Amino acid sequence: MKKILFIGAGSMAEALIQGWINQKVFTAQEIYVTNRSDKERLQFLHETYGVNCLVDAEIFKQADLIILAMKPKDAIAAMDELKAKITEHSAILSILAGIAIQTITEHLGIRPVARVMPNTSATIGMSASGIAFSNEVTTEQRTTFLQLLEAVGSVIEVDEDQLHAVTALSGSGPAYIYYLMEAFEKVGTKVGLSKDIVRLLMTQTLAGTAEMLKQSVDEPDVLRRKVTSPGGTTEAGIKALEKYQFNEAIEACIKEAEARSRSLANSK
Numbered sequence: 001m002k003k004i005l006f007i008g009a010g011s012m013a014e015a016l017i018q019g020w021i022n023q024k025v026f027t028a029q030e031i032y033v034t035n036r037s038d039k040e041r042l043q044f045l046h047e048t049y050g051v052n053c054l055v056d057a058e059i060f061k062q063a064d065l066i067i068l069a070m071k072p073k074d075a076i077a078a079m080d081e082l083k084a085k086i087t088e089h090s091a092i093l094s095i096l097a098g099i100a101i102q103t104i105t106e107h108l109g110i111r112p113v114a115r116v117m118p119n120t121s122a123t124i125g126m127s128a129s130g131i132a133f134s135n136e137v138t139t140e141q142r143t144t145f146l147q148l149l150e151a152v153g154s155v156i157e158v159d160e161d162q163l164h165a166v167t168a169l170s171g172s173g174p175a176y177i178y179y180l181m182e183a184f185e186k187v188g189t190k191v192g193l194s195k196d197i198v199r200l201l202m203t204q205t206l207a208g209t210a211e212m213l214k215q216s217v218d219e220p221d222v223l224r225r226k227v228t229s230p231g232g233t234t235e236a237g238i239k240a241l242e243k244y245q246f247n248e249a250i251e252a253c254i255k256e257a258e259a260r261s262r263s264l265a266n267s268k
């Protein structure tokens with residue numbers, strides 16, 4: 001039986017735990033979770049998913065895979081504490097935004113590291129993840145890491161430096177879409193629909209649009225023009241987006257998030 005150890009028990013750890021158990025990648029018995037102080041949170045994960053939250057020294061030594069899932073600001077202290085507890089046996093999968101593979105190997109020793117940027121849709125097997133590997137990752141380990149991420153969605157290998165952009169786009173992406181949905185729901189009620197109806201209509205619209213982008217050979221601007229009748233409603237709506245500088249807002253959003261990812265390694 002494998003031993004998979006999460007260091008950090010937050011939202012993203014929970015998303016991967018749920019995704020991997022649902023997809024039968026690991027059993028709950030194979031998963032161990034620890035965090036810094038919140039024992040109620042561990043109890044919740046144990047009661048909800050059946051994962052092990054009692055992590056003794058042997059588990060640290062025997063873990064086949066250790067997942068770094070704390071906040072980036074806590075990473076250095078957590079890794080320095082971890083180093084004394086683990087053996088050469090463990091491979092590392094980091095989901096830390098902004099923290100370089102080199103920083104991880106400086107603190108945990110030279111070993112196989114996969115640096116991954118997933119998103120919370122891993123919960124339902126729909127993450128879009130980016131991944132980069134340390135030089136120590138063997139071909140076999142690379143395949144295993146890719147399979148782990150494919151089990152909870154899609155995964156694309158990128159240069160490590162590109163993970164900042166991946167973080168800004170697909171790592172944070174679900175939050176932008178939820179924010180958009182919040183805005184649709186607010187305005188929807190102002191134009192005469194209930195929140196529930198807006199949720200149904202726009203969830204299906206988002207899903208349908210995503211599927212069209214996947215299946216169609218057309219570029220997004222071509223698909224957009226097919227919706228936009230001259231002098232019609234869409235044109236009026238898009239003009240309003242332009243007036244309120246939609247493109248500038250999106251550009252600022254992604255650039256700020258990317259810059260934040262680059263600065264996270266040094267942040268408090």
Ligand SMILES: NC(=O)C1=CN([C@@H]2O[C@H](COP(=O)(O)OP(=O)(O)OC[C@H]3O[C@@H](n4cnc5c(N)ncnc54)[C@H](O)[C@@H]3O)[C@@H](O)[C@H]2O)C=CC1
Nearest residue numbers: 008009010011012035036069070071072074078095096097
């Ligand atoms: N939430 C998201 O959508 C995504 C988060 N990430 C990354 O995942 C990591 C975790 O993010 P969240 O789950 O959102 O954070 P969170 O704040 O929900 O959870 C962080 C967890 O780490 C624990 N922790 C802190 N210091 C620790 C230590 N020294 N030893 C053990 N545990 C410690 C905390 O007790 C808490 O359980 C971050 O590095 C973030 O960049 C990556 C992709 C998406």
Ligand SMILES: O=C(O)[C@@H]1CCC=N1
Nearest residue numbers: 097167170171172173
């Ligand atoms: O907000 C954050 O820093 C993390 C990384 C990507 C999504 N959540």
